[in-house]
Amino acid sequence: MAGPAEETRFSLQKDRMLKAAALCFNRKGYSGTSLKDVASHLGLTDAALYYYVRNKEELVYLCYLRAAELGRAALDEAIHGGGRGIDQVRRYLGLHAAFMVGDPGPVAIMSEIPSLKADHREEILSLSRAHSARFERLLEEGIDDGSIRPCDVRMTGNAIMGALNWIPKWYHGDPAVAEQVVTTFPDILARGLEP
Amino acid sequence: MAGPAEETRFSLQKDRMLKAAALCFNRKGYSGTSLKDVASHLGLTDAALYYYVRNKEELVYLCYLRAAELGRAALDEAIHGGGRGIDQVRRYLGLHAAFMVGDPGPVAIMSEIPSLKADHREEILSLSRAHSARFERLLEEGIDDGSIRPCDVRMTGNAIMGALNWIPKWYHGDPAVAEQVVTTFPDILARGLEP
DNA sequence: CAATTATTTTAATCGTGATTAAAATAATCG
DNA sequence: CGATTATTTTAATCACGATTAAAATAATTG
Numbered sequence: 001m002a003g004p005a006e007e008t009r010f011s012l013q014k015d016r017m018l019k020a021a022a023l024c025f026n027r028k029g030y031s032g033t034s035l036k037d038v039a040s041h042l043g044l045t046d047a048a049l050y051y052y053v054r055n056k057e058e059l060v061y062l063c064y065l066r067a068a069e070l071g072r073a074a075l076d077e078a079i080h081g082g083g084r085g086i087d088q089v090r091r092y093l094g095l096h097a098a099f100m101v102g103d104p105g106p107v108a109i110m111s112e113i114p115s116l117k118a119d120h121r122e123e124i125l126s127l128s129r130a131h132s133a134r135f136e137r138l139l140e141e142g143i144d145d146g147s148i149r150p151c152d153v154r155m156t157g158n159a160i161m162g163a164l165n166w167i168p169k170w171y172h173g174d175p176a177v178a179e180q181v182v183t184t185f186p187d188i189l190a191r192g193l194e195p
Numbered sequence: 196m197a198g199p200a201e202e203t204r205f206s207l208q209k210d211r212m213l214k215a216a217a218l219c220f221n222r223k224g225y226s227g228t229s230l231k232d233v234a235s236h237l238g239l240t241d242a243a244l245y246y247y248v249r250n251k252e253e254l255v256y257l258c259y260l261r262a263a264e265l266g267r268a269a270l271d272e273a274i275h276g277g278g279r280g281i282d283q284v285r286r287y288l289g290l291h292a293a294f295m296v297g298d299p300g301p302v303a304i305m306s307e308i309p310s311l312k313a314d315h316r317e318e319i320l321s322l323s324r325a326h327s328a329r330f331e332r333l334l335e336e337g338i339d340d341g342s343i344r345p346c347d348v349r350m351t352g353n354a355i356m357g358a359l360n361w362i363p364k365w366y367h368g369d370p371a372v373a374e375q376v377v378t379t380f381p382d383i384l385a386r387g388l389e390p
Numbered sequence: 391c392a393a394t395t396a397t398t399t400t401a402a403t404c405g406t407g408a409t410t411a412a413a414a415t416a417a418t419c420g
Numbered sequence: 421c422g423a424t425t426a427t428t429t430t431a432a433t434c435a436c437g438a439t440t441a442a443a444a445t446a447a448t449t450g
Contacts, residue, residue, distance in 0.1 A: 009417095010426085028309045031226030034407055047409080048428050056408065114223045155379040162361025163354040170353055184350040192387030204447095205396085229437055242439080243398050251438065 014052045016042060022063045022107050026168045030060055030112035060112055061120045067107045068127040070099050075134055085142020086193060092138070093160070093186040100167045101178035109168075132157055142193065149195040160189050209247045211237060217258045217302050221363045225255055225307035255307055256315045262303045263322040265294050270329055280337020281388060287333070288355070288381040295362045296373035303360055327352055337388065344390040355384050 020041035024033035035046040035056060053059050078092035099107065113121055136157045142148030163185075171177060215236035219228035230241040230251060248254050273287035295303060308316055331352045337343030358380075366372060 013427090029224035029226060029307065031224060032307070032310060035409095036407080044427095045429055046407085047430080050409075051427060112224065112227075115227060151383065152375065152379045155375060156383050158361075158365055159358040159380060159383045162358040162364070164357070165364075166353075166357025166361055169357070169360075180347065180350060184347045185354060188346065188351050188354045188387060190387075192383060192385075208397090230439095231437080239397095240399055241437085242400080245439075246397060 010052075013042075017049065017052055018059075018062055018066055019107070021059050022066070022109050025060065025063060025109040025112060030109075030115040057115065057117055057120070060109065060115055061117075061124070063107070063109050064116070064120075064124045065127075067109065068124065068131065070107055071096065071131050072127075074099065075131065075138075079138070084145050084147035085138055085140075086147035086190065089138055089142060089148070089193065090186050090190045092135070093164075093189050094182060096164050097167070097185040098182050100164060101171050101181050132161065135161070139193070146195065148193045151193070156193070163189060205247075208237075212244065212247055213254075213257055213261055214302075216254050217261070217304050220255065220258060220304040220307060225310040252310065252312055252315070255304065255310055256312075256319070258302070258304050259311070259315075259319045260322075263319065263326065265302055266291065266326050267322075269294065270326065270333075274333070279340050279342035280333055280335075281342035281385065283333055284337060284343070284388065285381050285385045287330070288359075288384050289377060291359050292362070292380040293377050295359060296366050296376050303363060327356065330356070334388070341390065343388045346388070351388070358384060 074095035136153040139153040269290035334348040
């Protein structure tokens with residue numbers, strides 16, 4: 001689900017490009033990274049990127065789409081596993097933390113929403129809101145089944161998402177640290193939820 | 196401690212300028228905001244900013260300095276209040292959350308570290324590391340005095356700082372929400388620390 | 391008020407980076 | 421191999437934003 005749809009050379013290159021772009025955007029922000037930056041990660045020239053993408057804005061847009069897709073998949077999988085609310089939350093936290101430090105690369109670019117075109121921005125914001133809402137619903141389920149202490153689910157969700165989204169700011173690729181993140185984060189974030 | 200050193204007209208204007216800049220940087224990132232953006236918040240022309248600051252880089256640098264100062268002051272005050280480790284942590288969380296949504300404006304600009312000049316970058320990173328270290332030490336004190344469950348203080352600190360630093364991404368000035376943040380965040384973040 | 395200082399604007403310059411079109415190279419297919 | 425398609429580069433263009441210097445305006449001080 002995280003990879004390209006078909007294994008054509010084109011889609012593989014485009015996928016590499018998105019990873020490189022996400023990496024750069026995370027490091028220097030949207031306007032801070034030039035297309036030359038991204039291209040040099042691939043051993044290409046800046047103009048070559050236009051073969052894969054209409055313009056720079058589309059590049060961020062696709063990065064966001066990829067991030068949203070990964071987040072959704074993590075939540076899907078966590079929910080699919082069943083169990084009490086708290087169990088599903090824990091599973092989700094582990095999966096989300098895993099892809100933040102994992103192979104797909106640092107995919108969750110730091111909020112560059114204002115850089116998006118109006119329609120793309122609406123789409124991404126809508127996906128983001130939907131994701132938050134699903135997560136909050138999970139918290140509510142946990143509250144209902146008694147596995148989670150009653151709380152302000154909106155604020156709790158904001159706090160947890162913040163902790164996850166901030167990871168790219170201090171994680172710089174050390175695999176030992178990646179391991180640490182995946183093993184400790186779910187517990188650090190979920191323990192406060194229990195009754 | 197958060198305001199200008201002297202109440203001269205110059206320093207007051209400069210202070211307004213830093214708030215406006217922090218606001219813009221939070222919204223659109225360093226390279227995404229033009230000096231014209233910042234200036235228009237003050238009813239000025241872009242060139243006027245150069246009367247207060249050497250260049251754009253110095254503007255971010257000062258924003259970071261201000262953020263570091265506020266963070267340090269919050270930690271100072273929290274520690275000064277005494278009590279068990281967990282009590283000091285809770286107090287700090289409240290103070291930090293308060294200035295993130297409070298009068299000083301959204302001061303903690305989102306990591307634009309790479310935009311800084313080498314020497315400024317080193318200084319800010321050093322301040323940031325020192326702050327994290329002090330917070331981790333607080334956690335350790337709590338572990339020692341039994342008020343905090345033993346945990347990976349590095350990862351726990353990262354998670355908590357992430358939740359706090361992410362606030363400007365979803366908080367947009369609604370005073371009711373500000374109230375909510377200040378009252379709920381300390382508990383949301385601290386509850387998971389207790390034994 | 392006159393003189394001096396503080397602040398802001400106007401009007402350049404200057405480089406950078408996105409974008410495009412045309413040309414060159416690589417890959418594939420008969 | 422020759423032809424066609426896919427990919428990348430080279431070489432422009434073009435706008436925008438940082439920066440500066442000189443001129444204008446506002447504030448203050450004697």
